[in-house]
Amino acid sequence: MDARSAALVRADFRSVVESPHGPERLISAFYGHLFAENPGLHELFPPAMEMQPRRMATAIQYVLDHLEDWERAQGFLEQLARDHRKYGVEATHYDSAGRALLAAFRAYHGANWNQELEDGWRDITILISASMAIGANSDTSRPYWDATVVGHRLVLDDLAVVRLQSDEPVPYQAGQYVPVSVPQRPKMWRYLSPAIPSNPYGEIEFHVRKIRGGWVSPAIIGETTVGDRWKIGGPLGGLRVDRDSGRDVLLIGAGTGIAPLRAQLIEMGQRGINPRVHFFIGGRYPCDLYDVENMWQLSQSNPWLTVVPVCEQKTNPWWYPHPVQDEPYGMHRRLIGNLGAVVASFGAWADRQIQIAGSAHMIADTRRALIAVGTPEHSISCDPV
Numbered sequence: 001m002d003a004r005s006a007a008l009v010r011a012d013f014r015s016v017v018e019s020p021h022g023p024e025r026l027i028s029a030f031y032g033h034l035f036a037e038n039p040g041l042h043e044l045f046p047p048a049m050e051m052q053p054r055r056m057a058t059a060i061q062y063v064l065d066h067l068e069d070w071e072r073a074q075g076f077l078e079q080l081a082r083d084h085r086k087y088g089v090e091a092t093h094y095d096s097a098g099r100a101l102l103a104a105f106r107a108y109h110g111a112n113w114n115q116e117l118e119d120g121w122r123d124i125t126i127l128i129s130a131s132m133a134i135g136a137n138s139d140t141s142r143p144y145w146d147a148t149v150v151g152h153r154l155v156l157d158d159l160a161v162v163r164l165q166s167d168e169p170v171p172y173q174a175g176q177y178v179p180v181s182v183p184q185r186p187k188m189w190r191y192l193s194p195a196i197p198s199n200p201y202g203e204i205e206f207h208v209r210k211i212r213g214g215w216v217s218p219a220i221i222g223e224t225t226v227g228d229r230w231k232i233g234g235p236l237g238g239l240r241v242d243r244d245s246g247r248d249v250l251l252i253g254a255g256t257g258i259a260p261l262r263a264q265l266i267e268m269g270q271r272g273i274n275p276r277v278h279f280f281i282g283g284r285y286p287c288d289l290y291d292v293e294n295m296w297q298l299s300q301s302n303p304w305l306t307v308v309p310v311c312e313q314k315t316n317p318w319w320y321p322h323p324v325q326d327e328p329y330g331m332h333r334r335l336i337g338n339l340g341a342v343v344a345s346f347g348a349w350a351d352r353q354i355q356i357a358g359s360a361h362m363i364a365d366t367r368r369a370l371i372a373v374g375t376p377e378h379s380i381s382c383d384p385v
């Protein structure tokens with residue numbers, strides 16, 4: 001595609017994204033054309049799709065931003081299509097997706113459509129659909145694994161530890177996350193982070209917190225029973241300890257964000273030699289540190305690990321009427337304050353490889369606190385939220 005055409009489609013897409021409800025109008029036209037040509041595809045989608053226009057617009061924007069670095073754009077589209085296999089989307093569907101996307105741009109612009117836009121968007125939609133078809137065809141591994149719930153334990157009113165046994169081991173690395181679909185909310189895939197490393201027996205553990213008003217997490221907390229069959233998609237994400245760097249490790253996790261960090265620590269516990277690790281576990285109340293006893297136990301048999309509990313409040317809330325237990329002898333005392341501020345109060349941790357995991361808000365807060373005291377930005381890893 002020549003530079004003039006690229007500039008034209010970029011400017012045109014900016015006008016769509018910046019106009020009120022532009023992405024919604026465009027993507028709704030896309031689905032209108034797609035389902036008119038393939039009525040069966042409607043079945044693949046969940047009932048609630050309010051996030052979809054933004055997600056799809058972000059994907060198209062990524063492609064437009066990388067037209068001069070096509071390998072990156074193609075890699076992204078191929079990965080997207082490999083991932084789409086879990087929804088049941090096949091390579092043969094992308095031809096008509098390309099046509100539907102071009103028709104959507106035409107419909108969006110109505111009388112303002114012209115030959116230059118037609119030529120520019122035709123090139124882009126062909127590039128997208130061809131790359132996605134290649135991606136869908138390029139992977140013969142399974143799109144998802146089936147697993148049976150073998151345990152469901154409420155550790156807090158709104159937090160469950162769910163154990164599953166997959167029919168075949170899911171090949172994730174400790175620290176990665178996986179898309180999950182549960183029978184109570186079919187087709188609504190959500191990301192969860194396994195809290196134990198992958199093992200040959202196919203055992204997986206997830207820690208799930210209920211998000212009020214959410215579709216899937218309340219069903220996992222309140223409706224999941226032993227025997228339920230879950231689907232687990234291919235692993236994603238790059239949180240890992242770089243053993244070759246020679247650098248010690250700082251892990252910071254809050255809430256169920258501890259899961260990917262915990263999985264890595266359990267895996268490290270299976271090795272003889274490890275870098276030194278400081279693990280700060282944060283929560284609002286002491287009861288939010290629901291797994292700290294297990295982490296203390298792990299640290300007792302692994303001298304390279306120091307666990308530091310941090311709470312914003314000293315006591316439990318009224319709805320959790322249990323006294324706060326003292327730390328076991330020899331364990332780091334509980335610190336009180338904002339997690340990011342407490343970690344940053346120790347200094348910049350400039351010689352460490354650092355991982356932060358938790359809610360989007362907690363990650364942004366903690367990053368900011370560390371960078372403010374001089375932590376090099378490139379030392380900090382966190383997964384997209």
Ligand SMILES: Cc1cc2nc3c(=O)[nH]c(=O)nc-3n(C[C@H](O)[C@H](O)[C@H](O)COP(=O)(O)OP(=O)(O)OC[C@H]3O[C@@H](n4cnc5c(N)ncnc54)[C@H](O)[C@@H]3O)c2cc1C
Pocket residue numbers: 177190191192193194206207208209210211212213214215216217218237256257259359360383384385
């Ligand atoms: C990489 C990654 C790993 C994850 N790992 C885990 C995990 O191990 N355990 C776990 O419990 N969850 C984890 N999550 C979050 C999980 O994927 C879901 O987003 C969460 O369970 C909410 O889903 P829902 O269907 O209940 O809510 P939705 O129906 O998707 O959302 C309902 C509303 O709640 C808002 N919302 C969604 N998530 C949050 C949040 N965290 N805090 C505040 N508001 C929110 C949404 O914006 C929306 O307005 C992870 C997310 C990512 C991106």
Ligand code: HEM
Pocket residue numbers: 034041044045046048049052055056059060080083084087089093094096097128132187188189
């Ligand atoms: C025949 C074509 C396609 C079908 C049937 C299809 C189907 C789906 C389905 C069922 C979802 C899940 C929706 C949800 O959970 O709310 C999804 C998500 C998504 N789709 Fe598509 N899609 C197609 C083409 C495309 C194209 C062409 C793009 C962009 C270039 C795209 C980008 C995305 C993105 C970014 C998401 C969200 C991320 C994800 O969950 O993987 N899709 N799609």
